[in-house]
Amino acid sequence: MTVRLVLDVQRTFAGGSSIHVRLDEPLVPGEVLVLFGPSGAGKSTVLRAVAGLDRPDGGAIRFDGETWFDAAAGVHVPPQRRRVGFLFQDLALFPHLSVEGNVGFGLGHLVREDRRDRVGETARMLRVEELLGRRTGTLSGGERQRVALARALAPRPRLLLLDEPLSALDAPLRESLRGELGALLRRLGIPSIVVTHDRTEALALGSRIAVLAGGAVRQVGRVEEVFGAPVDLEVARVVGTENVIPVRVVSREEGLVIVEAGPARLVSVDPGGLPGEAFACIRAEEVVLEGAPAGATSARNHLRGKVIRLVNEGPLVRVTLDCGFPLVALVTRSGARDLGLAPGREVSALVKAPAVRLVPRG
């Protein structure tokens, strides 16, 4: 059952900067909407406004037909009555309570047996059953996160909000938890909103993405669309100069993976633990263009393509090719001149296997 979230959040900060974020998005159970942008873009402000923790200066927030906030009508539903789960960046576990006390904290409305059942059920789902008797100070980073998620999910929220959910973890743990969190969010059957400034996180978790920059929404769409085809230079700068291509794993050999990208095949280094579906990420800077056909080279990926568009970016030219899927290359002006690049020209795009980064598809 899809619910609709209509946002119009206006807020002016003490320093004089202000944000005005408008968004009208269907939220699908099991799908994740990513609010993506650099720090200071207003992502966390929006998330806190949706949770009811902060009251915006103007605008309105409606969820599933309910008005949660309306500045003009003077409506502000307190967080207690919104039934949202909130995962704080630093997790905010209660240090004076056991894991069980934390998970059952929001279940005061249930009678004792029901509460115990619900705690057990939620703990099983998040694999924190053996931790229930422990104090939160003795948990590892990954355990703390699962406990915080269990606490947020136990009261069965209608919407789950996650503020930079992986940023508090150290790098190796973040890698392994990213996929786990993505799988969990898809399994939950409630819609989620994730705030992040990390591209990999957005790809691994998000179904749809809203890019925020300068206090406003610049682009909304499916993750691979927005990453692959930013609407303007500012969005391109925020999401990075990256090609994001949906691919399917075909075979693996000698630590390499062969994936299918439309009609073409790409060779990449096997990151391990990859499911059948993934995104291949290639930075536009890493794509080398040659006049077709290319000679012998060490680059494993040779893609035949036709130039669609050329856009000047200072000393560089952003070249969009059609290789069966759109591929963006960033080359110097002189390089483009030497190759005689123009729309319609056939070229070869060369990409080294290690420059193709595979991310499990969210």
Add this chain to the structure above:
Amino acid sequence: MDLQALRLSFTLAALTTVVLLVVGLPLASWLATSRWRWKPVIEAVVALPLVLPPTVLGFYLLVAMGPRSPVGQAWIATFGRPLAFSFEGLLVASILYSLPFAVQPFAASLSSVDRRLVEASHTLGVSRLGTFFRVTLPLALPGIVAGAVLTFAHALGEFGVVLMVGGNIAGETRTLSIAIFDSVEQLDYATAGRTALFLLTVSFLVLVVTYALRRRPVAG
């Protein structure tokens, strides 16, 4: 040592502490969270007894409680006896004089509780009052106990305000510190010394307990 004065001092200090726990905690909670623009004025009023000579506070209280003031008259009309120079009057004075000793440590420990924890509780559906009792209060407890102990010790030894408002009526307003003053005036240095040593010991122990509580890390 004057046992009657000892009992009176302990009763006064205990009641002062209880009243300040009941009245001071909500006030401290408000001070810890409010963003009202006139808050500094309230903070200053709470802190006044720290800097004001006890005689000044005592003088105003005496005038306010006197039989000619509206408060004094209302008290006489209700209870049939004057508020000034009574134990009740003494209690009122002691509460006001000890206010900062309770409210300031309460407010400091309440505001040291991480706001995220309070917000987490709110998103989990727990009301503001429920959150206060289930999150804020348990986490601020060491500071609150320290504040209460300090208040007790301070009220136990109070002299100036007591002398101004309470006078020196045995069994009604003669506290330990007044008893010491009495003994010295009668040149009974032995009794004064015993009482003084007693108060010194109690005050010292209280401070040791207070600092020990402050050092204790929050369990987690």
